[in-house]
Amino acid sequence: xxxxxxxxxxxxxxxxxxxxxxxxxxxxxxxxxxxxxxxxxxxxxxxxxxxxxxxxxxxxxxxxxxxxxxxxxxxxxxxxxxxxxxxxxxxxxxxxxxxxxxxxxxxxxxxxxxxxxxxxxxxxxxxxxxxxxxxxxxxxxxxxxxxxxxxxxxxxxxxxxxxxxxxxxxxxxxxxxxxxxxxxxxxxxxxxxxxxxxxxxxxxxxxxxxxxxxxxxxxxxxxxxxxxxxxxxxxxxxxxxxxxxxxxxxxxxxxxxxxxxxxxxxxxxxxxxxxxxxxxxxxxxxxxxxxxxxxxxxxxxxxxxxxxxxxxxxxxxxxxxxxxxxxxxxxxxxxxxxxxxxxxxxxxxxxxxxxxxxxxxxxxxxxxxxxxxxxxxxxxxxxxxxxxxxxxxxxxxxxxxxxxxxxxxxxxxxxxx
Amino acid sequence: xxxxxxxxxxxxxxxxxxxxxxxxxxxxxxxxxxxxxxxxxxxxxxxxxxxxxxxxxxxxxxxxxxxxxxxxxxxxxxxxxxxxxxxxxxxxxxxxxxxxxxxxxxxxxxxxxxxxxxxxxxxxxxxxxxxxxxxxxxxxxxxxxxxxxxxxxxxxxxxxxxxxxxxxxxxxxxxxxxxxxxxxxxxxxxxxxxxxxxxxxxxxxxxxxxxxxxxxxxxxxxxxxxxxxxxxxxxxxxxxxxxxxxxxxxxxxxxxxxxxxxxxxxxxxxxxxxxxxxxxxxxxxxxxxxxxxxxxxxxxxxxxxxxxxxxxxxxxxxxxxxxxxxxxxxxxxxxxxxxxxxxxxxxxxxxxxxxxxxxxxxxxxxxxxxxxxxxxxxxx
Numbered sequence: 001x002x003x004x005x006x007x008x009x010x011x012x013x014x015x016x017x018x019x020x021x022x023x024x025x026x027x028x029x030x031x032x033x034x035x036x037x038x039x040x041x042x043x044x045x046x047x048x049x050x051x052x053x054x055x056x057x058x059x060x061x062x063x064x065x066x067x068x069x070x071x072x073x074x075x076x077x078x079x080x081x082x083x084x085x086x087x088x089x090x091x092x093x094x095x096x097x098x099x100x101x102x103x104x105x106x107x108x109x110x111x112x113x114x115x116x117x118x119x120x121x122x123x124x125x126x127x128x129x130x131x132x133x134x135x136x137x138x139x140x141x142x143x144x145x146x147x148x149x150x151x152x153x154x155x156x157x158x159x160x161x162x163x164x165x166x167x168x169x170x171x172x173x174x175x176x177x178x179x180x181x182x183x184x185x186x187x188x189x190x191x192x193x194x195x196x197x198x199x200x201x202x203x204x205x206x207x208x209x210x211x212x213x214x215x216x217x218x219x220x221x222x223x224x225x226x227x228x229x230x231x232x233x234x235x236x237x238x239x240x241x242x243x244x245x246x247x248x249x250x251x252x253x254x255x256x257x258x259x260x261x262x263x264x265x266x267x268x269x270x271x272x273x274x275x276x277x278x279x280x281x282x283x284x285x286x287x288x289x290x291x292x293x294x295x296x297x298x299x300x301x302x303x304x305x306x307x308x309x310x311x312x313x314x315x316x317x318x319x320x321x322x323x324x325x326x327x328x329x330x331x332x333x334x335x336x337x338x339x340x341x342x343x344x345x346x347x348x349x350x351x352x353x354x355x356x357x358x359x360x361x362x363x364x365x366x367x368x369x370x371x372x373x374x375x376x377x378x379x380x381x382x383x384x385x386x387x388x389x390x391x392x393x394x395x396x397x398x399x400x401x402x403x404x405x406x407x408x409x410x411x412x413x414x415x416x417x
Numbered sequence: 418x419x420x421x422x423x424x425x426x427x428x429x430x431x432x433x434x435x436x437x438x439x440x441x442x443x444x445x446x447x448x449x450x451x452x453x454x455x456x457x458x459x460x461x462x463x464x465x466x467x468x469x470x471x472x473x474x475x476x477x478x479x480x481x482x483x484x485x486x487x488x489x490x491x492x493x494x495x496x497x498x499x500x501x502x503x504x505x506x507x508x509x510x511x512x513x514x515x516x517x518x519x520x521x522x523x524x525x526x527x528x529x530x531x532x533x534x535x536x537x538x539x540x541x542x543x544x545x546x547x548x549x550x551x552x553x554x555x556x557x558x559x560x561x562x563x564x565x566x567x568x569x570x571x572x573x574x575x576x577x578x579x580x581x582x583x584x585x586x587x588x589x590x591x592x593x594x595x596x597x598x599x600x601x602x603x604x605x606x607x608x609x610x611x612x613x614x615x616x617x618x619x620x621x622x623x624x625x626x627x628x629x630x631x632x633x634x635x636x637x638x639x640x641x642x643x644x645x646x647x648x649x650x651x652x653x654x655x656x657x658x659x660x661x662x663x664x665x666x667x668x669x670x671x672x673x674x675x676x677x678x679x680x681x682x683x684x685x686x687x688x689x690x691x692x693x694x695x696x697x698x699x700x701x702x703x704x705x706x707x708x709x710x711x712x713x714x715x716x717x718x719x720x721x722x723x724x725x726x727x728x729x730x731x732x733x734x735x736x737x738x739x740x741x742x743x744x745x746x747x748x749x750x751x752x753x754x755x756x757x758x759x760x761x762x763x764x765x766x767x768x769x770x771x772x773x774x775x776x777x778x779x780x781x782x783x784x785x786x787x788x789x790x791x792x793x794x795x796x797x
Contacts, residue, residue, distance in 0.1 A: 241779075319544060321540045324780070394619050396609050399681035
């Protein structure tokens, strides 16, 4: 029998599903039935989780950003405004779907679906806990990259088909941005895969749990690259250039309303969760926490870490201004790309050293951690210095104070901050 | 190889999140580069100058609230100064000091908005503007105490101010100016050295002093270009000749300097307020209008109307946006024959094409934000 009532079953939902599938086999069903049922359970669970998480985080984000902005945030619908996301979703559902007259109708309708599907499919390869992965692909990282780049097409479809100039500018910006940052993402993931020696996300988590060290201690440059390219991919400030509100209204989804806009909105949140999930899995030990996972359900640990990482993006949205597109591109090609290339070379060298010199993991990993963090700090500071972070024409200053009317102070040195 | 695309016309506005009202900017783009910029104004034209010719001098004061609606006090003051020049009225001492206090409070409130909205245009999603609105609200509380309104104040009168401030006003104002420097420090800590703000605004929208003067630019924009020109010092009105303050001047004429100058001016306003609250004398707040100018006429609407002698006058002050001037021509009747507003927003906006061509769309928005226009004042 399935014993849902006992709490320790919740530690590992994978076991519960396993015993359910055994039950089905016991009933004498053909082999494909448990196979299909297991898939369906996973899909339903992931869909349910994503929808609930998005609803919860719409509320959390609005309240948290409200706190940062010195206002209250939604607090009218339901206790503490908890039902506000539900009210928003219902309102979007009941709005009239408007298609602009000169729009490319097929693409216009297709784009919200095409943007939504890849973002949710990503979760298929993410291990939420022990044995809690829908498709344990041995090329999981490759799958992440392949699926993650699909929503670029959807965004361009939306921008092109709307027949709106703001939308087209937004779409063009998105293409330029995502292609650049995709490259960094690939290089950063390459370093991680190279060091661990497997593309299966479960193996990467197991490797980190086995050695008791998270990859973020070993690959700080990789983490930096992934966080930044993640922010670009999910269109969040300071990189919300594709939908820069103060410049191009809403970018590629300017013409969308109703539930079609809702799809874009939800896809954006899901992309955020997907990025956070990948960061947690690759760099923060996934569902493990140095033994705590024996006591607390692994999926709870995973979700706690995921929401923690997502909070960074909420925080940055509440605090940072936006970069200009050329500055963001320069940051990718001049700053992050060389750094992630160096990262790949260093990580490759260390892997080789580890194998050839026959160091024990107790010797090698602390050494690599110290070296990589030192290299990261030196490279970030040094390369910023080389690129001219403190160029004279880019230094903050204060105003000159004078009593003399009519004097001209143009070009004079100004007091520093 | 350079890829040439066809020029691409984008209308920013009249309905757009960043045009600060209904202002339309017609940009011709080559990719993201601006190759031409056209300004289309008049969406908020309410023909105030013509309407004012139908009303008495006192009835026109509320119009001046509604041109620059973020700085109603300075709008009021510029107009009443022009009428006082026309009639030769000298307001009493206390009224002059009250005017100074109100104008400086208004400058702080208006610059809070200007700096916050500028950060918003840079893409800092609402946070700076919300924090600055918090402090603007405190100034508006003081205004409410003084005259009962928060936005369209209608406080200044020809020959003084509408009423003296209540006894609780001065302690409240003292409390506010005590805490304002802390808030200003906070803004400077957060924004002045913010790498993204510096990167977005340094070297953008540069106006050299020659260009600025040729375009008749005034206010913080002119000062950001390095010209130390401030009507409060150059042609003192109210009680500005009795207080000590500095003119804040920029050195590069770019968007960053306009932002820096506004922050520094808020500090100077606090400095002026500290002095005025100590120096303000007691006494009447309204001058007795000369009997020759106030005479009963046979009109049911305006039984007592000011009839200035035939002539013309130009009253000008330093509003938060620049030189705000009212040019009035009187033909001896109760209504002005000609009522013209020299509005700083409109004139500061004219070099927009000069500043934005060659930049990107994102730059154009930041430049427009740094001009700090009020469309009510641009179109009147």
